[in-house]
Amino acid sequence: MDPDAARELKARILERLPSAVEASSAPGERDAPWPWVAVGLSPTSAGARVAVRLQRNGDRALLPDLGRVAAEEVDVKVIGPVRSLSSPGELQRRVRPLRPGLSVAHASVTAGTLGGFVRTASGLAILSNNHVLAASNAASAGDAVLQPGPSDGGRTADRVATLTGFQPMAAGVNLVDAAVAALDEDVDVAPGDLPGGPLLATVPARLDVDPDEAVEKIGRTTGHTRGRITAVEVDGVAVQYDALSSPQGIYRFDDQIEIEGRSGAFSAGGDSGSVIWRSRDRAPVALLFAGSETGGAAGTGVTFANPLSTVLAILDVEWCEDRPPPTGRTLASGS
Structure with missing residues (x-):
């Protein structure tokens, strides 16, 4: 599907989600101001598909009926809860000079x-x-x-x-x-x-919808890992912050980047804050902040990151x- 057509389909899904949530929820049942449904673009060799990520398998009932042809252009995966990645992990020592990944x-x-x-x-x-x-x-x-x-x-x-x-x-x-x-x-x-030396000075304004874009990061818990971008422009990512009580501790994020590890998980608790770079040109592209423990092609979870250009601008x-x-x-x- 052409990326612009995929964006239109994504917009249709997001437009219909609130009414679907209201229709399927009993009074007081909802535990967040937004359903656990995130919608973005998944790059393919032919352009893009719409990437839909769910916390629970039962949330499939929230998705609107798009018709058979449109449904074939939607990639639905259950990834479990998404949490901020700041819990303790492998201990790291005091290091000077300071460098990324500490x-x-x-x-x-x-x-x-x-x-x-x-x-x-x-x-x-x-x-x-x-x-x-x-x-x-x-x-x-x-x-x-x-x-x-x-x-x-x-x-x-x-x-x-x-x-x-x-x-x-x-x-x-x-x-x-x-x-x-x-x-x-x-x-x-x-x-x-x-690992590999300095990154580029230039931060891309926006990531293209390219299939299988390879990326890397170095983080406090899992060290240097490699992965691939599996979705971009993901709206409705509901993240649970452990330091705050629900529902106030659940925050919605739009226009996010989804990443899966090449071999095992791309990130784990304590990797929050890592800068992610493209392998092909070492351009810094994203700031890692959350992830799930399940879902993804290998079942080891997915990682979410803010576009770095947006971070720097804000x-x-x-x-x-x-x-x-x-x-x-x-x-x-x-x-």
Whole structure:
């Protein structure tokens, strides 16, 4: 199916979902302001299909009758609950200079991942998720960020940065789970110290609907993993944040990217905040923030990520790949 035709079919499904949910729900039965149905585009060699992701098999009843021809263009998969990936995992040590992939977190959070570095109006900063650096909206500007995160042994003496900005997660539609923290003085960094070397300086404005796009990431829990993009422009991703109670802890995200691992899971708890890059050109494309434990071709779950271009635009920052920032801070050499 042509990608534009797939987008039209996606819009038809999303338009009919709210009435389908109301018709199938008993009073007080719904546990979230949006059904556990996410809809995006799944790339194919012929163009695209509509990707529908469900939490439960029973949610298939929520899908509207599209007719036989349209139904053949819909890829429906049950992936289970989607959760923020910030729970404790394999311990990570204190590392200097700082580099992407390390354990990092707000002092009240367990541990997530240092995704990369960005330039702000005042200097160099760490990029990760709101729920990693800003404690899921609970933090305040000026709070300490530790490396490693608290669940990995991080203490006050391990402070490396100061929370300076985050996009609050709201009850309506969200686009990103993102935050930045300005580096403290005398903290050395190595932005280009990643598997294979530095990433590109240019962040793609939008991902094309390409079949089987290979991607990689390095995260605090699962390390360096490879995967493929299985859907883009995914709307209605309902994510449960463990630090907050339901239903307030469930947030809807639109225009997301879905990824599956090449061999096993692409990510696990603690990998939140990882920056994902394209294998073919090492362009940074996304910021990992959530995933499921089931579903996907191998049954090992799927990962969701914010488009990195959207993250940078909303936070009003610039990507730093491997060059000294305007402040003159000395960067350590990558390995």
